[in-house]
Amino acid sequence: MLARHYIGESWKHGLLIIGALIVLIPFYMMVSMSLKSQQEIQSISGGLVGAQEIQTFPVCTKHGYTEEVCTMRPYKYNFWFAFKKAPIPRYLMNGLIVTVSIFLIQVLIALPCSYALAKLRFKGREFVFSMVLFCLLIPVHAIALPLYVMLAKAGLVDTYAALIIPWTISVFGIFLMRQFFMTVPDELIDAARMDGMGEYSIVWKVMLPVAIPALLAFAIFSVVAHWNDYFWPRIVITGNRDLFTPPLGIREFRGGIDSDEFGPMMASIVTVTVPLIVAFIIAQKRFVEGITMTGMK
Amino acid sequence: MGTISLKNINKSFGSTEVLKQLSLDIQDGEFLTLVGPSGCGKSTLLKIIAGLEQQNSGDVIIDDKNVNSTRASKRDLAMVFQSYALYPHLTVRKNLETPLKLRDYSFVERLPLVGNFVPSRKEKKKSIDDLVFKTSETLKITELLDRKPGQLSGGQRQRAALGRAMVREPVAFLMDEPLSNLDAALRVHMRSELSELHNSLKTTFIYVTHDQAEALTMSTRMAVMIDGELLQLDTPSEVYNNPSSLRVAEFVGSPKINTFDAEIRSDGFAEFNGIRLEKKFNTNSQKALVAVRPEHLEITKDSNKPAFEAKVSYKENLGSDIFYHVQVDQSDSKIIVRGSPQAGLISNGETIKICPSHSEAMLFEISGERIR
Numbered sequence: 001m002l003a004r005h006y007i008g009e010s011w012k013h014g015l016l017i018i019g020a021l022i023v024l025i026p027f028y029m030m031v032s033m034s035l036k037s038q039q040e041i042q043s044i045s046g047g048l049v050g051a052q053e054i055q056t057f058p059v060c061t062k063h064g065y066t067e068e069v070c071t072m073r074p075y076k077y078n079f080w081f082a083f084k085k086a087p088i089p090r091y092l093m094n095g096l097i098v099t100v101s102i103f104l105i106q107v108l109i110a111l112p113c114s115y116a117l118a119k120l121r122f123k124g125r126e127f128v129f130s131m132v133l134f135c136l137l138i139p140v141h142a143i144a145l146p147l148y149v150m151l152a153k154a155g156l157v158d159t160y161a162a163l164i165i166p167w168t169i170s171v172f173g174i175f176l177m178r179q180f181f182m183t184v185p186d187e188l189i190d191a192a193r194m195d196g197m198g199e200y201s202i203v204w205k206v207m208l209p210v211a212i213p214a215l216l217a218f219a220i221f222s223v224v225a226h227w228n229d230y231f232w233p234r235i236v237i238t239g240n241r242d243l244f245t246p247p248l249g250i251r252e253f254r255g256g257i258d259s260d261e262f263g264p265m266m267a268s269i270v271t272v273t274v275p276l277i278v279a280f281i282i283a284q285k286r287f288v289e290g291i292t293m294t295g296m297k
Numbered sequence: 298m299g300t301i302s303l304k305n306i307n308k309s310f311g312s313t314e315v316l317k318q319l320s321l322d323i324q325d326g327e328f329l330t331l332v333g334p335s336g337c338g339k340s341t342l343l344k345i346i347a348g349l350e351q352q353n354s355g356d357v358i359i360d361d362k363n364v365n366s367t368r369a370s371k372r373d374l375a376m377v378f379q380s381y382a383l384y385p386h387l388t389v390r391k392n393l394e395t396p397l398k399l400r401d402y403s404f405v406e407r408l409p410l411v412g413n414f415v416p417s418r419k420e421k422k423k424s425i426d427d428l429v430f431k432t433s434e435t436l437k438i439t440e441l442l443d444r445k446p447g448q449l450s451g452g453q454r455q456r457a458a459l460g461r462a463m464v465r466e467p468v469a470f471l472m473d474e475p476l477s478n479l480d481a482a483l484r485v486h487m488r489s490e491l492s493e494l495h496n497s498l499k500t501t502f503i504y505v506t507h508d509q510a511e512a513l514t515m516s517t518r519m520a521v522m523i524d525g526e527l528l529q530l531d532t533p534s535e536v537y538n539n540p541s542s543l544r545v546a547e548f549v550g551s552p553k554i555n556t557f558d559a560e561i562r563s564d565g566f567a568e569f570n571g572i573r574l575e576k577k578f579n580t581n582s583q584k585a586l587v588a589v590r591p592e593h594l595e596i597t598k599d600s601n602k603p604a605f606e607a608k609v610s611y612k613e614n615l616g617s618d619i620f621y622h623v624q625v626d627q628s629d630s631k632i633i634v635r636g637s638p639q640a641g642l643i644s645n646g647e648t649i650k651i652c653p654s655h656s657e658a659m660l661f662e663i664s665g666e667r668i669r
Contacts, residue, residue: 185380185382187378187379187380187382187473188380190347190382191378191383192384193369193370194347194349194370195396195399195461196370196396197370209386210386
């Protein structure tokens with residue numbers, strides 16, 4: 001009886017493990033390739049970390065460095081050369097500036113909007129909300145061209161503004177926060193009004209702290225989407241390397257004399273991905289905490 | 298000080314009328330309970346007094362000042378909510394400080410960082426700290442001041458919510474079913490504490506509840522509201538013993554009052570179930586309703602007394618009292634009779650004789666008005 005129960009359970013876990021492997025294998029490949037030498041990558045040998053033999057890297061010497069400088073262990077070389085070849089810290093900085101500004105402005109706009117949609121009674125509220133839902137259906141790619149033209153006319157192409165402005169109003173954020181605010185009891189808002197808070201104070205001093213768990217969920221969506229976004233930066237950043245976001249930066253490793261050298265390329269991808277994964281793990285912990293901590297009822 | 302009067306208040310949500318021409322005068326320092334079944338508009342009325350809801354027409358007058366267009370926070374009232382509505386992210390201390398800071402600090406003083414440099418803030422902060430401490434002492438929550446609402450039990454949250462209302466020293470307290478989230482034992486305990494608090498503060502309390510036991514035990518006067526209308530406003534004992542209409546009589550009192558169809562005889566005496574009430578009533582109707590509370594029906598063995606027979610179908614033993622649900626022989630109506638445990642248990646199915654108290658029986662028109 002018990003054994004049969006375990007067999008019944010185990011196939012579900014088997015299926016989940018296969019699914020997890022499909023997702024994780026590319027990550028494994030990325031990490032492994034960022035550590036191994038070119039020969040090991042091409043011959044698919046060496047396991048996760050490779051032999052790590054000290055060697056001289058030909059691509060490096062081709063770039064004009066001395067042989068002495070170009071002799072080291074593969075893992076060190078991959079990361080060292082990735083940072084030599086492209087200004088990765090600058091790209092990471094750009095990514096940070098863009099994602100953080102987008103998220104902050106999105107919150108600044110979404111919170112009052114969703115508060116009004118969830119808790120204030122006014123004529124046309126349902127209509128406005130249905131427009132929000134409608135906007136959720138519009139794919140970015142459909143409006144990319146008009147947006148680009150608008151930004152170009154305003155002379156904003158090749159600026160941070162071009163990367164940030166189109167994303168500042170997040171209908172998804174408004175929708176998500178509205179759904180969350182619907183669950184906040186009206187009495188809390190009434191209590192704040194009795195205490196003498198105005199509507200804006202209520203949004204920032206009562207609703208915002210209460211909504212931290214939902215905001216974290218939204219932050220994960222927003223930051224991941226805009227950190228990883230390749231499409232939009234590719235359109236509005238036409239040449240200025242100083243404005244490249246991490247995905248545009250990775251593209252630098254394509255093409256040219258050393259286009260098939262995967263080690264440094266993968267090293268740069270690891271560098272770009274790690275901040276996201278760390279941020280996600282931290283947020284996830286706070287996220288669960290946030291949900292269990294809410295002492296609303 | 299704390300007189301509140303409502304004049305011809307009307308309120309409707311869409312096409313549903315919630316309050317109909319409601320007028321009410323609340324005296325300074327009284328404990329007034331608004332009681333009625335759920336959906337009768339009592340919470341809406343409270344919100345109108347508080348200023349959280351705007352009436353369609355009519356006036357709210359606090360201390361001889363018309364406050365129709367005054368914001369909720371400027372009316373100098375404090376409210377305690379059913380779900381306590383404490384700020385979940387702030388400690389109890391901060392929860393108590395919030396209304397005071399919002400009232401006493403100027404805009405600049407409220408600013409983070411910058412506010413610290415305004416010299417007048419220090420004094421105000423001191424007086425706020427004193428008030429918070431004094432209030433927490435009164436409510437015995439001093440040791441809870443640094444906890445967050447999530448870490449408190451129901452009763453403690455209730456006290457904290459009371460504290461947040463008390464620190465403002467308002468002209469009146471508005472309470473919206475504040476005890477209904479507590480368990481039965483705590484509720485009874487908090488009832489007496491609230492009454493004591495009212496006695497010591499001597500402030501006007503307006504208390505909304507659907508629980509008539511709370512209304513009967515705590516209030517100096519109770520206002521019975523049904524379907525958006527104020528049916529009776531009087532002391533609890535007067536409402537219980539002398540209801541103005543059948544609806545009030547049926548709402549107040551547990552178990553519910555018993556009603557019987559009665560005929561008015563030509564000599565003015567009412568007769569029901571073969572019993573002539575020894576009391577003259579002033580009415581022209583032929584038919585009426587007699588209402589008698591369960592404790593005013595006596596189970597008798599004396600065959601000389603005028604009584605009617607009924608069969609016990611179910612009994613509720615509460616220890617101090619036993620309520621018999623009985624089936625009256627002539628009709629198919631069920632009534633409830635109170636018996637004392639000393640008289641011995643009567644088993645189900647047994648036939649008993651019931652004799653009503655003539656002085657306590659009340660007569661109502663079929664439409665529900667009281668006939669005196």
